[in-house]
Amino acid sequence: MKQNFAIITVFCALIGLSLSSCRYHQDERQLKDEANAFADRYFNWQFEKAQSHCSPRSQKWMVYAASQVHQEDVDQLRSMDEGPSLQLNGVAYDEGDTTATVLLQVRNFVLMDSIGTVAHVIDKADFKLNMILVNSHWKVDLKELPRPLESDG
Numbered sequence: 623m624k625q626n627f628a629i630i631t632v633f634c635a636l637i638g639l640s641l642s643s644c645r646y647h648q649d650e651r652q653l654k655d656e657a658n659a660f661a662d663r664y665f666n667w668q669f670e671k672a673q674s675h676c677s678p679r680s681q682k683w684m685v686y687a688a689s690q691v692h693q694e695d696v697d698q699l700r701s702m703d704e705g706p707s708l709q710l711n712g713v714a715y716d717e718g719d720t721t722a723t724v725l726l727q728v729r730n731f732v733l734m735d736s737i738g739t740v741a742h743v744i745d746k747a748d749f750k751l752n753m754i755l756v757n758s759h760w761k762v763d764l765k766e767l768p769r770p771l772e773s774d775g
Contacts, residue, residue, distance in 0.1 A: 653760040654710055657724040657751050660762045665706040665731045667691065667699055677754050680764035687767055690734055695741040699732050702743070706731035711748075720755040721763070733770070744770070 660675035669688040673681055711725045727748050734741035747770035754763040 649758075649760065650713060653713060653722060653724070653753055656760045657726065657753060657762060658708060658710060661708050661726055661728065661749075661751070662706075664768065665708070665728055667696075667732070675762055677756050677761040677763045680762060683764040683767055687734075692740070695732065695734060698741060698743070702730070702732070704730060722753040722760070724751045724753055725749070726751065747771070748773070 656675050660672055663669075663672035663675065664687075669684045669691075673684045676684060707729045709727045709729075711727055713722055713724050715722045725748065727746065728744075729746045731744055731747075732741045733744045733747075749768050750771060751768065752763045752765070753760050755761075
C-alpha cells in the first residue's frame with residue numbers, strides 16, 4: 623500500500639512539473655503573432671506602430687530608429703517593387719518560460735546600418751528577436767536595434 627502511495631505521489635509530482643514547465647508555451651501563437659507583427663512594422667519602417675509590440679524598455683530603440691531615417695532612405699523604400707517578406711524559423715524558450723528567442727528570416731528589405739549613410743537593399747538575412755512576457759503578454763525586448771546574424775558561409 624505504501625509503495626502504491628509513493629508511486630502515485632511521484633506520478634502526480636511529475637505531471638505537475640511538466641504542466642508548470644509548459645505554462646506559457648500554450649501562448650506560443652500569441653508570441654509568434656507578436657514577433658511577426660513587430661517585424662512586419664519594423665522592416666517596413668513603421669517604427670511608431672512597431673513600438674506597441676515592444677517591452678517598455680525597448681521604446682527608446684524605436685525612437686532612435688525613427689530619428690535616423692532620412693529622405694533618401696524613404697525614397698528608396700518607396701521605390702521598391704515589393705516590400706519585405708518574413709518567415710519565422712523557430713522559437714526557443716529560456717529557463718523559466720518568461721523569455722524566449724524567435725529566429726526569423728527577412729527577405730527584400732532596406733537596412734540602415736551606419737549613421738549618416740544611405741540605407742541599402744538586402745536580399746536575405748536572418749535575425750534573432752528576444753521576447754519577454756510582460757503582464758501575461760509576449761513583447762519584443764530590444765537591447766539594440768535588430769541586426770542581421772553573422773552567416774557561416
